[in-house]
Amino acid sequence: MAKALIVYTTRTGETQQIGELIAEGIRISGHEATVLSNKDVKNESDLQGYDAIVFGSPTYHGEMMQGMKTLLFLAEKAGLDGKIGGAFGAFGWSGEAPVRIYDTMQHILKMNMVKDPLMLKSSSLGGGIQMAQDYGREIAKKLDQQ
Numbered sequence: 001m002a003k004a005l006i007v008y009t010t011r012t013g014e015t016q017q018i019g020e021l022i023a024e025g026i027r028i029s030g031h032e033a034t035v036l037s038n039k040d041v042k043n044e045s046d047l048q049g050y051d052a053i054v055f056g057s058p059t060y061h062g063e064m065m066q067g068m069k070t071l072l073f074l075a076e077k078a079g080l081d082g083k084i085g086g087a088f089g090a091f092g093w094s095g096e097a098p099v100r101i102y103d104t105m106q107h108i109l110k111m112n113m114v115k116d117p118l119m120l121k122s123s124s125l126g127g128g129i130q131m132a133q134d135y136g137r138e139i140a141k142k143l144d145q146q
Helices: 014-028 066-075 096-107 128-144
Strands: 003-008 032-037 052-056 084-090 118-120
Touching (some): 003 128, 014 032, 014 052, 014 084, 014 118, 052 066, 052 128, 066 096, 096 118, 118 128
Parallel strands (some): 003 032, 003 052, 052 084, 084 118
């Protein structure tokens, strides 16, 4: 059984909820999933020992939240090259954060990313619950292929 870590930053709790749903999709597929706030990740060793890592942040004024930016700098020291990765986030109008997180994970951290970032306005709107769980299943499929 592979292990996945989902780390989020949130303003209203929506991004946390999406992260929990992604974890459900991973668990339904038979793997372990741990969900943490970015505040619970103190050093790079907190990111090690996982087969997949998924980062999430809401888009706030066109950017990811500062806590996620700080986490991505920390992740550069964690040796995540080749690890399975995914990115997600909640947004109101624009939705840049998940794309920027995804690009950083793919091009700077050199992670093996799922096909696209998950972008939801809300987990409770327009099939959001299913979409988040399905994203977790996509992570699990990549874990199964290792």
